[in-house]
Amino acid sequence: xxxxxxxxVIELLYQLADDDLLVSYRGSEWLGLVPHIEEDxxxxxxxxxxxxxxxxxxxxxxxxxxxxxxxxxHLRPAGERKNAIILEEKNGPGxxxxxxxxxxxxxxxxxxxxxxxxxxxxxxxxxxxxxxPLRQVAVKIDTEIPYHLMHWRTWFEQLxxxxxxxxxxxxxxxxxxWEDIGGVLSLGPNEEKIVEAxxxxxxxxxxxxxxxxxxxxxxxxxxxxxxxxxxxxxxGRAGFHTEDLEEALAQLSEVYALNPAxxx
Amino acid sequence: xxxxxxxxxxLVKQQLETVCDPExxxxxxxxxGMVERVVVENGKATVELLPTFLGCPALGIIKAQVERxxxxxxxLEEVEVKYITSPxxxxxxxxxxxxxxxxxxxxxxxxxxxxEDGTWEVACPYCGSKQSTMENxxxxxxxxxxxxxxxxxxxxxAMKPIATM
Numbered sequence: 001x002x003x004x005x006x007x008x009v010i011e012l013l014y015q016l017a018d019d020d021l022l023v024s025y026r027g028s029e030w031l032g033l034v035p036h037i038e039e040d041x042x043x044x045x046x047x048x049x050x051x052x053x054x055x056x057x058x059x060x061x062x063x064x065x066x067x068x069x070x071x072x073x074h075l076r077p078a079g080e081r082k083n084a085i086i087l088e089e090k091n092g093p094g095x096x097x098x099x100x101x102x103x104x105x106x107x108x109x110x111x112x113x114x115x116x117x118x119x120x121x122x123x124x125x126x127x128x129x130x131x132x133p134l135r136q137v138a139v140k141i142d143t144e145i146p147y148h149l150m151h152w153r154t155w156f157e158q159l160x161x162x163x164x165x166x167x168x169x170x171x172x173x174x175x176x177x178w179e180d181i182g183g184v185l186s187l188g189p190n191e192e193k194i195v196e197a198x199x200x201x202x203x204x205x206x207x208x209x210x211x212x213x214x215x216x217x218x219x220x221x222x223x224x225x226x227x228x229x230x231x232x233x234x235x236g237r238a239g240f241h242t243e244d245l246e247e248a249l250a251q252l253s254e255v256y257a258l259n260p261a262x263x264x
Numbered sequence: 265x266x267x268x269x270x271x272x273x274x275l276v277k278q279q280l281e282t283v284c285d286p287e288x289x290x291x292x293x294x295x296x297g298m299v300e301r302v303v304v305e306n307g308k309a310t311v312e313l314l315p316t317f318l319g320c321p322a323l324g325i326i327k328a329q330v331e332r333x334x335x336x337x338x339x340l341e342e343v344e345v346k347y348i349t350s351p352x353x354x355x356x357x358x359x360x361x362x363x364x365x366x367x368x369x370x371x372x373x374x375x376x377x378x379x380e381d382g383t384w385e386v387a388c389p390y391c392g393s394k395q396s397t398m399e400n401x402x403x404x405x406x407x408x409x410x411x412x413x414x415x416x417x418x419x420x421x422a423m424k425p426i427a428t429m
Contacts, residue, residue, distance in 0.1 A: 041410070042402035049406055052319020056349065136350035143352055143426045144317060147401060 008197040009131050010064055011082075011190050015237055016122075017057035018083035019184065021073055022245070023115055024050035025252050026087070026108075029096050033103060046112075046148050053144075056137050063133070070260065074253035078245045084183030085233045086111060088245040106166075106173035109159060113152035114177055114214070118184050120145050121209045122200065130198030153217070160221045175226060182229040185210065188237025272339055273304045279333040280311070286325050287405055291365035293326060297357025300348060307341035309334055314353035316426070317406035323347065355426040371408065372422035386422045388413035396420075 001009075027047035034040050058069040066072060081088075089111075092103035123145060126138035159166045185207050187194050195202045207229065218225050234240030255262055280299055281292045293299055293313070301312040311330055315323050327345050334343040355374035358366070363373035367389040375384040387394050393415035400410040401424070408421045 038400045038402075041400055041404070045402040045406050048321070049317055049319040052315075052317065056318050136352075139428060140315075140318060140349045140352040142429050143354065144406075146429075147424070151401070 004193075005197055006064065008190065008194045008199060009134070010061065010066060011188065012194050012199050013057050013061050013064075013134070014082040015188065017054050017061065017072070018081050018236075019087055019115075019119075020050050020054035020057065022081075022083045022087040022248060023112070024048075024054060025248055026089075026091055027112075029091055029101075030103065030108065031096075033096060033101055035105060042151055046151060049144050049148070053141050056141075060133050060137065070256060074256040074260075078241050078249055079239050081239075081241060081245060081249075082188065082237050083245075084180070084186065084236045085231075085240065085242060085245075086177060086180040086183055087115065088236070088241060088248055089180075090244050090247070104169075104173070106159065106169040107176065109152060109155045110170065110173040110177045112148075113156045114181050115184060116145065116149045116152050117213050118181075118206070118210050120149055121206050121213070125201045125206065126199075129200060134199070156217070157221060160223065171223070174223070178226040179230040179232040182207075182231035183233075183236050185229060186231060186235050186237050188235060272309075272337070273302060275337050275339070276302055276304055276309050276311070276334060279337060280330065283326065283329045283333050286322050286329075288366065288369050288371065290369045291358075291362045293330070295359045295362030295365060297353060297359065297362070298326070300351070304340075307339065308344065309337075309340050309342070310344045310346075312346055312348050314351070314357075315347050315349070316353050318349075320406050322405075352428060353426070354428060355423055358423070366423060370420055372411070372420060374423040374425045376425075378425060378427075384425060386411060388416060388418065389420055390418050391416040 024047045027043060027050065031044055032040065034043055054073065055069060058072045061067070061072055062069050091108055092101065094101040094103070123138050123142050126134055127142065129135045129138065156170070159170045161167075185203055187200070187203050191203055194200060200206075210229075215225055233242060277294070280294050280302070283293050284291060285293065285296060296316065298313050298316065299311065300314050301310075303310045311334070313327065313330070327347070330345045331343055334340060334345075356376065358373060366373050370389055372386040372389045375386050378384050383398070385394055386396065388396055388411075391413060393413055395414040396411045397414065398409060399412050399419070403410045403421050407423055407426075409424055410419065411422055412419050
């Protein structure tokens, strides 16, 4: 493998791995707090699958000499993380362990629905990637995605159609998530090289397909399209992050940092 | 030169028959379609397994069980067990024997086909009736969903259909 090519593979793998790690970490914080018990079963299943996707991307990085899977997930400081900022953001005020959690379900539904919709488009593109191990992993992940996408799409439709406070909250959540959903579509400062290497299609192409999906759904539900996906808080791929990421990393790696040999 | 050892290979496969998913003890990993390749060469057995779901917490346990089972074969000097992602595991890899084993455990085998709207129809593993409702597409593990049989009034689980798109 040419060093330049390898560099681009590594860059893209970190983006994919960190996205799945952070979104599933935020998902894990909802355990026991979601609206009803069936949702607890469903969301924890999705979260577990998504953590598995992060794991397989990290293992591809391990094969490329980047270090051990667990070290990559737990020990890299916030500044080195490549995840989109919208995925690191807290579920809401409070804390599942240390304080009364007042998490925002509308925000969670919208964030997950948009995330899975973009992920589906990315995975479809990765199935044609020039890097064979990534292509193979994408085929496997694609077998699990329909369940996730259907789940969040169903919640999205039902809460919007419910009208009243549910619809108002959903609209507010759409406006908020839209401001930063561009960060998930971003391929970072090295986009051009990543695309040139044939690893994935361009941001512009992925965005167009995502907007097509969302436009269709919004039209069906009578929602107004919010315009261009934003990246208001900055590009996580370029190392910009918020305090929420520091908090998430401290929590999720607390035990591992204390003693990596502790069995789970 | 590497010499294939068919009798040792048979022993290895026999041992693999004894390994089950820790949560479905009536179906071997062979009948679940998780064993992709077994190579026995110069006293070393290499087993390539396919993960059913990438985040399945049983993967590590299954791998350790395979290693333990194969280490009981005295003729083997070395055992290597690894997961590969290609070909992807799909639910149509479950054998007929595997499907029977699932039913015995109270789990309906995965349906062969999906309806156009993504839903599916399964027969109750207890009474065979198709008069059932899906209570939750997700279940107690990534690979299962929860159903209720209107005929014999038992809750039951079904393996999710998993296919390449």
